[in-house]
Amino acid sequence: MSAIIVLFVVFTILCLLRVPIAVSLGLSSIVALFMVDFTLYTVGLKMFNALNSATLMAIPGFVFAGVIMSKGGISFHLIEALKSWVGHFRGGLAVVTILACMIFAAISGSSPATAAAIGGIMIPAMVKAGYSKRYSMGLVAAAGTLGILIPPSIPLIIYATVAEASVGKLFAAGIIPGLLLTSLLLCSAIFHARRHNYGRLEKVPFQLRWKKTYKAIWGFLLPVFILGGIYSGAVTPTEAAFVSCLYGLIVSIFIYKEMTFNKFREVLKESINITAMIFLVIASAMVFGMFLTTEQVPQIFAQWIEASAANKWIFIIGVNLMFFLLGMFLEATAIILITLPILLPVLVLFDINIIHFAIIMTINMELAMITPPVGLNLFVVSGITKEKIGEVIRGVVPFYLLMVVALILVIIFPEISLLLAE
Amino acid sequence: MLKKLSSLEEGMAGLLFIAGVFVSLYGVFTRYILNMPQAWVTEIFEFLIVWSIFLGFGIALKENRHISVEILFDRLSYKAKMIINCISNCIGAGFAFFLMFTSIKLVTLTRVQGTETVDVGIPIWITLLVLPISMGLLGLYFIRKAYRSAKGDKKELTGEVEELYEEIEQQNRENHNKGVSL
Amino acid sequence: DATQVNGVQAMTIKISHVVAENTPKHKGALKMKEVIEEQSNRKIRVEIFPNSSLFGDKDEYQNLIANNVQFIMPEMTKLVGSEVGFNIPGMPFLFENDEAAENFWDGPKGKEVLARLQKDKVLGLTMWPNGAKHVTNNNHTISSPSDFAGLKVRTTGGQLLEELYKSLGAGSSSIPFGELYTALQQGTVDGQDNPYSNIESKKFAEVQEYLTIIGMNRVDYALLTNTTFWDGLNDESKRIVQAGIDAGTEIARDSAEKLNDEAYVKIQNESDIEINELTDEEIEAFKEHLQPVYDKWKEIIGEDIIEDAEKR
Ligand code: NA
Ligand code: NA
Numbered sequence: 053m054s055a056i057i058v059l060f061v062v063f064t065i066l067c068l069l070r071v072p073i074a075v076s077l078g079l080s081s082i083v084a085l086f087m088v089d090f091t092l093y094t095v096g097l098k099m100f101n102a103l104n105s106a107t108l109m110a111i112p113g114f115v116f117a118g119v120i121m122s123k124g125g126i127s128f129h130l131i132e133a134l135k136s137w138v139g140h141f142r143g144g145l146a147v148v149t150i151l152a153c154m155i156f157a158a159i160s161g162s163s164p165a166t167a168a169a170i171g172g173i174m175i176p177a178m179v180k181a182g183y184s185k186r187y188s189m190g191l192v193a194a195a196g197t198l199g200i201l202i203p204p205s206i207p208l209i210i211y212a213t214v215a216e217a218s219v220g221k222l223f224a225a226g227i228i229p230g231l232l233l234t235s236l237l238l239c240s241a242i243f244h245a246r247r248h249n250y251g252r253l254e255k256v257p258f259q260l261r262w263k264k265t266y267k268a269i270w271g272f273l274l275p276v277f278i279l280g281g282i283y284s285g286a287v288t289p290t291e292a293a294f295v296s297c298l299y300g301l302i303v304s305i306f307i308y309k310e311m312t313f314n315k316f317r318e319v320l321k322e323s324i325n326i327t328a329m330i331f332l333v334i335a336s337a338m339v340f341g342m343f344l345t346t347e348q349v350p351q352i353f354a355q356w357i358e359a360s361a362a363n364k365w366i367f368i369i370g371v372n373l374m375f376f377l378l379g380m381f382l383e384a385t386a387i388i389l390i391t392l393p394i395l396l397p398v399l400v401l402f403d404i405n406i407i408h409f410a411i412i413m414t415i416n417m418e419l420a421m422i423t424p425p426v427g428l429n430l431f432v433v434s435g436i437t438k439e440k441i442g443e444v445i446r447g448v449v450p451f452y453l454l455m456v457v458a459l460i461l462v463i464i465f466p467e468i469s470l471l472l473a474e
Numbered sequence: 475m476l477k478k479l480s481s482l483e484e485g486m487a488g489l490l491f492i493a494g495v496f497v498s499l500y501g502v503f504t505r506y507i508l509n510m511p512q513a514w515v516t517e518i519f520e521f522l523i524v525w526s527i528f529l530g531f532g533i534a535l536k537e538n539r540h541i542s543v544e545i546l547f548d549r550l551s552y553k554a555k556m557i558i559n560c561i562s563n564c565i566g567a568g569f570a571f572f573l574m575f576t577s578i579k580l581v582t583l584t585r586v587q588g589t590e591t592v593d594v595g596i597p598i599w600i601t602l603l604v605l606p607i608s609m610g611l612l613g614l615y616f617i618r619k620a621y622r623s624a625k626g627d628k629k630e631l632t633g634e635v636e637e638l639y640e641e642i643e644q645q646n647r648e649n650h651n652k653g654v655s656l
Numbered sequence: 657d658a659t660q661v662n663g664v665q666a667m668t669i670k671i672s673h674v675v676a677e678n679t680p681k682h683k684g685a686l687k688m689k690e691v692i693e694e695q696s697n698r699k700i701r702v703e704i705f706p707n708s709s710l711f712g713d714k715d716e717y718q719n720l721i722a723n724n725v726q727f728i729m730p731e732m733t734k735l736v737g738s739e740v741g742f743n744i745p746g747m748p749f750l751f752e753n754d755e756a757a758e759n760f761w762d763g764p765k766g767k768e769v770l771a772r773l774q775k776d777k778v779l780g781l782t783m784w785p786n787g788a789k790h791v792t793n794n795n796h797t798i799s800s801p802s803d804f805a806g807l808k809v810r811t812t813g814g815q816l817l818e819e820l821y822k823s824l825g826a827g828s829s830s831i832p833f834g835e836l837y838t839a840l841q842q843g844t845v846d847g848q849d850n851p852y853s854n855i856e857s858k859k860f861a862e863v864q865e866y867l868t869i870i871g872m873n874r875v876d877y878a879l880l881t882n883t884t885f886w887d888g889l890n891d892e893s894k895r896i897v898q899a900g901i902d903a904g905t906e907i908a909r910d911s912a913e914k915l916n917d918e919a920y921v922k923i924q925n926e927s928d929i930e931i932n933e934l935t936d937e938e939i940e941a942f943k944e945h946l947q948p949v950y951d952k953w954k955e956i957i958g959e960d961i962i963e964d965a966e967k968r
Binding site: 066067068069070071072073074075078079082092093094095096097099100103104105109112113116286287290291294295297298317320321323324325326327328329331332333425431434435438441442 | 484487488491492494495498499501502506519520521523524526527528529530531533534535537539540541542543546547558559561562565566568569572573576577579580583602604605609
């Protein structure tokens with residue numbers, strides 16, 4: 053127990069000393085592991101293997117594609133065209149951002165990769181169109197989390213495996229809650245933009261709109277290309293990321309003619325920088341998670357909740373609180389794998405539908421990605437914009453509350469999840 | 475010396491990344507176009523990208539890209555910033571060098587064991603070599619940052635954003651002096 | 657009886673594995689925990705970490721050596737990089753059934769292979785089975801070697817499996833297990849091979865059209881511990897731990913067969929997948945086709961070892 057306290061104290065002190073979060077996480081975990089007689093030379097191996105995963109490999113791919121798109125003229129023309137169509141509405145660009153996040157996330161299944169792909173293009177565009185940077189960053193970080201709720205979703209497949217549920221049913225269950233959350237985000241974005249008088253551009257004549265659309269057709273085709281590539285079975289999501297890099301390079305070199313060798317080197321370095329920043333946090337978070345696991349911290353949490361919950365509703369509130377606390381530090385897959393086996397018997401006890409619970413859990417995992425101090429989507433957005441993490445957190449708060457509203461709706465009305473699943 | 479090392483690092487990271495992209499695309503080509511998937515692709519692709527990103531840790535540090543909490547730091551005096559920054563970079567170096575030395579042990583051990591990767595049969599210790607190398611470089615960059623902070627280098631003591639604002643202000647002053655109005 | 661456990665060392669044993677809780681592996685681990693804790697009067701505590709929650713495929717072996725964990729049970733194909741003998745479950749049509757495989761690993765040659773990990777300070781204790789692998793795919797019924805031509809099959813990786821599929825004219829790619837459902841659904845690969853229990857629990861029948869009962873090769877696990885831990889046990893503690901291992905092994909072996917049988921019934925009843933079982937003549941054709949690969953790997957692994965396995 054004392055090692056756990058030391059862990060949190062050391063982590064807090066290091067963070068306050070302005071030691072990078074990744075290093076604070078890693079170092080405090082190493083100290084704590086040392087205290088419980090863990091042989092430490094395998095820590096490096098843990099970090100190496102944490103990153104050496106085909107699923108995570110989508111992140112460098114979509115980061116690279118995003119940087120190519122933003123520096124090779126593709127996103128410029130895309131934004132120009134989008135602006136010409138919806139720029140004169142209040143909140144038009146925010147709507148585009150949300151929809152783009154939804155589509156991209158639904159393709160990659162990874163929330164951080166989505167935030168990277170869309171954020172790289174849309175945040176600068178929104179800022180240019182007069183949106184506050186804080187708001188734009190918060191929007192992308194929040195909307196980026198949609199992808200694990202709207203199918204296909206890797207966390208839902210993991211859930212299905214552990215809970216022995218049907219993947220097909222779980223996917224179906226995610227659709228309506230996903231659309232509900234999307235529309236909540238859309239409403240708030242339009243409302244917010246109207247209140248702040250954001251980004252009302254001059255109306256563009258129809259002829260020019262078509263011209264801009266034609267010019268931007270290569271950018272519009274990219275999501276179609278990725279979607280088509282994955283759903284036709286040509287490529288895995290990770291491969292799709294790298295195919296879209298190639299596509300982006302070809303378009304920016306031969307069609308927009310904006311990619312020079314020097315620019316390419318810049319793009320490459322930028323992509324490595326962003327990915328390295330994200331991956332060092334992930335690697336350290338895995339060591340952190342490893343310590344929590346050896347000390348059975350998540351199990352202690354879960355067992356405590358099981359013991360003290362008097363009825364179904366107290367249990368659900370308790371579980372959500374536990375997800376919130378774990379979500380501060382751990383990553384979605386880890387949380388599901390560690391807690392679900394312990395929670396399953398309690399679900400039977402309280403007669404809670406496991407498919408309904410899967411959706412509750414998934415929305416919690418979405419929240420975990422934007423819950424500080426360890427929120428991958430927060431890190432991604434901060435990495436792209438070079439803004440301080442605190443700014444991103446401030447920006448994400450209103451959307452966070454909105455997602456909590458969606459969570460409560462999904463908890464109270466099981467039909468939202470179960471309608472399509474059964 | 476460190477400068478040469480760091481441009482070598484950047485070059486290597488870039489080449490590995492590009493090689494990773496090509497291997498991934500080759501994998502798609504052989505499976506989808508030729509309908510003849512190659513079993514080695516996934517493993518090699520992952521190693522190339524992971525190696526590249528491990529080398530990237532140091533590059534990202536040089537460019538102040540690793541995120542830190544600045545709540546307390548922002549409220550400190552210049553002198554205190556200097557001291558705190560010096561300490562925090564030394565802590566960072568300690569972390570990196572610790573991982574470097576323990577991974578040297580790991581590499582030595584896996585070398586004696588002679589373990590190989592499952593698909594291609596590369597000796598595991600070679601794939602792990604990137605650990606001590608990248609952590610050693612990361613440690614060196616932390617030391618350099620600590621040294622610069624101690625000397626009062628402004629770049630180390632201001633955040634990226636403040637730095638950007640200062641640049642813009644300087645540009646404005648220069649423009650003003652030249653009589654250019656914006 | 658307290659006097660009996662006086663000599664028992666107080667300690668915590670960690671068991672880590674990479675699969676779910678409804679598996680023979682986890683049931684075996686639970687039995688180990690139960691027996692060890694009971695017989696030691698809870699002086700020895702056992703903690704089980706399923707689902708790769710503590711260590712994964714790629715780092716559990718090193719952490720075993722470092723004594724950060726005391727028991728792991730990796731799939732044997734994950735160990736081929738350390739010892740070539742662990743290719744045995746991949747050898748085509750080598751064992752008739754679970755029992756034959758168990759007999760081999762309990763016998764002198766099997767023990768010899770398990771003992772070879774001592775160079776890494778690892779003790780190979782015994783084999784826990786998962787079962788024979790059967791092939792599902794989305795293209796057509798498979799009844800002869802030529803039916804594999806052009807098929808894209810996901811395998812667990814390893815050079816032996818790759819060569820087997822290559823000689824059948826199929827391509828193999830090592831898509832991560834967690835991504836396999838989606839890859840099958842979307843046609844990134846056409847098929848996969850796994851025991852019934854995996855096919856059922858991962859719901860592959862939902863996204864596959866044809867199941868071929870072929871049993872070409874197997875999935876088996878090796879129960880491993882490390883010498884640091886083992887040599888540090890006194891006689892009394894070692895006796896208790898060994899009792900746990902024996903009881904766990906029995907449960908794991910029993911439940912593997914039961915689970916596969918149950919899974920097969922479930923697949924039959926709850927999905928529309930078309931099932932065909934290969935006849936002896938059809939299997940003979942496969943054996944003949946794969947003979948060159950078989951002979952090559954027989955030599956690599958060791959003729960005496962494979963000959964012993966053939967007799968089981
Ligand atoms: Na998705
Ligand atoms: Na979080």
